[in-house]
Amino acid sequence: MAETIGSGSSMTDKSAKIFVAGHRGLVGSAIVRKLQELGFTNLVLRTHAELDLTRQADVESFFAQEKPVYVILAAAKVGGIHANNTYPADFIGVNLQIQTNVIHSAYQHGVKKLLFLGSSCIYPKFAPQPITESALLTGPLEPTNEWYAIAKIAGIKTCQAYRIQHGWDAISGMPTNLYGPNDNFHPENSHVLPALMRRFHEAKVNGAEEVVVWGTGSPLREFLHVDDLADSCVFLLDRYSGLEHVNVGSGQEVTIKELAELVKEVVGFEGKLGWDSSKPDGTPRKLMDSSKLASLGWTPKVSLRDGLRQTYEWYLENVCAAKK
Ligand SMILES: NC(=O)C1=CN([C@@H]2O[C@H](COP(=O)(O)OP(=O)(O)OC[C@H]3O[C@@H](n4cnc5c(N)ncnc54)[C@H](OP(=O)(O)O)[C@@H]3O)[C@@H](O)[C@H]2O)C=CC1
Numbered sequence: 386m387a388e389t390i391g392s393g394s395s396m397t398d399k400s401a402k403i404f405v406a407g408h409r410g411l412v413g414s415a416i417v418r419k420l421q422e423l424g425f426t427n428l429v430l431r432t433h434a435e436l437d438l439t440r441q442a443d444v445e446s447f448f449a450q451e452k453p454v455y456v457i458l459a460a461a462k463v464g465g466i467h468a469n470n471t472y473p474a475d476f477i478g479v480n481l482q483i484q485t486n487v488i489h490s491a492y493q494h495g496v497k498k499l500l501f502l503g504s505s506c507i508y509p510k511f512a513p514q515p516i517t518e519s520a521l522l523t524g525p526l527e528p529t530n531e532w533y534a535i536a537k538i539a540g541i542k543t544c545q546a547y548r549i550q551h552g553w554d555a556i557s558g559m560p561t562n563l564y565g566p567n568d569n570f571h572p573e574n575s576h577v578l579p580a581l582m583r584r585f586h587e588a589k590v591n592g593a594e595e596v597v598v599w600g601t602g603s604p605l606r607e608f609l610h611v612d613d614l615a616d617s618c619v620f621l622l623d624r625y626s627g628l629e630h631v632n633v634g635s636g637q638e639v640t641i642k643e644l645a646e647l648v649k650e651v652v653g654f655e656g657k658l659g660w661d662s663s664k665p666d667g668t669p670r671k672l673m674d675s676s677k678l679a680s681l682g683w684t685p686k687v688s689l690r691d692g693l694r695q696t697y698e699w700y701l702e703n704v705c706a707a708k709k
């Protein structure tokens with residue numbers, strides 16, 4: 386299929402059926418909010434319990450019955466550095482199964498366009514910074530998440546293969562580290578931002594003197610609010626049709642130490658920070674070059690500080706209030 390970039394709007398029919406896979410997760414729920422805000426009226430949604438996407442026959446039947454026009458694949462086995470390092474079989478196996486089933490059935494049942502989501506961890510551990518799309522497969526991966534990264538690279542390549550062999554419009558977006566409402570706040574298995582938000586909050590409530598943060602604090606990470614990511618997903622689905630995946634970043638890079646100080650301030654914890662250097666740092670730096678997306682006409686809006694405040698309010702109203 387020919388590469389078309391910034392070719393004008395293709396999603397003009399607001400009643401077109403859109404399957405958002407993983408609609409209760411961080412990313413899927415933000416995409417549903419964005420589509421509803423834009424006036425899309427025909428979303429098809431299934432919980433994990435209603436449709437296990439690792440089950441090929443069930444995925445087949447679902448597509449045969451529902452015949453969506455667009456698919457956004459935001460269902461995956463997802464977690465932070467500890468989860469990735471502890472459950473490598475799940476991270477490679479479940480993700481390969483979900484994406485292979487969904488991409489193949491979507492193609493077979495006449496889906497017009499599919500957006501696959503990968504992650505910035507697909508790039509080599511020591512890729513030149515900021516990381517351009519062309520850095521893919523140019524060097525060894527970060528060991529703590531290579532299993533997940535291999536699955537995500539296979540997802541990009543699967544979309545490309547269906548494009549090349551069948552002329553089918555499957556595209557891939559590569560988001561940087563995300564955060565926002567409906568994030569996973571698990572103490573061990575989550576990503577750093579929700580983990581620290583919860584740890585600082587609990588320390589404040591319990592009057593603890595110190596909060597321990599993993600690693601050395603020196604790794605750099607780029608954070609994007611999930612509402613910006615959702616906006617970029619709809620933008621890509623609407624405007625981009627190309628073989629190459631597209632980086633989606635904010636350009637807002639901080640060290641883990643700076644992030645910890647910022648979360649501490651937003652939460653209002655007044656004690657000390659401690660460091661557990663027995664925990665892995667992971668990739669030293671993974672700032673993406675998102676100029677390709679910018680050249681298509683998309684830029685993020687939410688600053689890290691504002692996004693953190695909004696997410697903490699959401700956490701207080703939804704996670705803490707629900708526990709009472
Ligand atoms: N969070 C981040 O920082 C980043 C995320 N991404 C990508 O964005 C996408 C979404 O991630 P995110 O929203 O954070 O993840 P979440 O864990 O918040 O959500 C994932 C969703 O997928 C569903 N799911 C998992 N397994 C299955 C299954 N077998 N069948 C049906 N549904 C399933 C989950 O349902 P249930 O919980 O019920 O299992 C959940 O609703 C992923 O592809 C991820 O790689 C990319 C970069 C960064």
Ligand SMILES: C[C@H]1O[C@H](OP(=O)(O)OP(=O)(O)OC[C@H]2O[C@@H](n3cnc4c(=O)[nH]c(N)nc43)[C@H](O)[C@@H]2O)[C@@H](O)[C@@H](O)C1=O
Nearest residue numbers: 465466469504506530575576577580599600604665666667
């Ligand atoms: C999005 C991305 O997410 C994962 O990669 P990661 O960026 O390394 O993810 P992370 O958020 O878990 O950690 C970022 C940094 O933060 C430090 N850190 C401090 N204290 C805590 C802490 O309490 N929890 C966690 N999780 N990390 C902590 C931690 O040691 C590391 O240096 C991939 O596996 C992969 O899934 C992927 O694509």
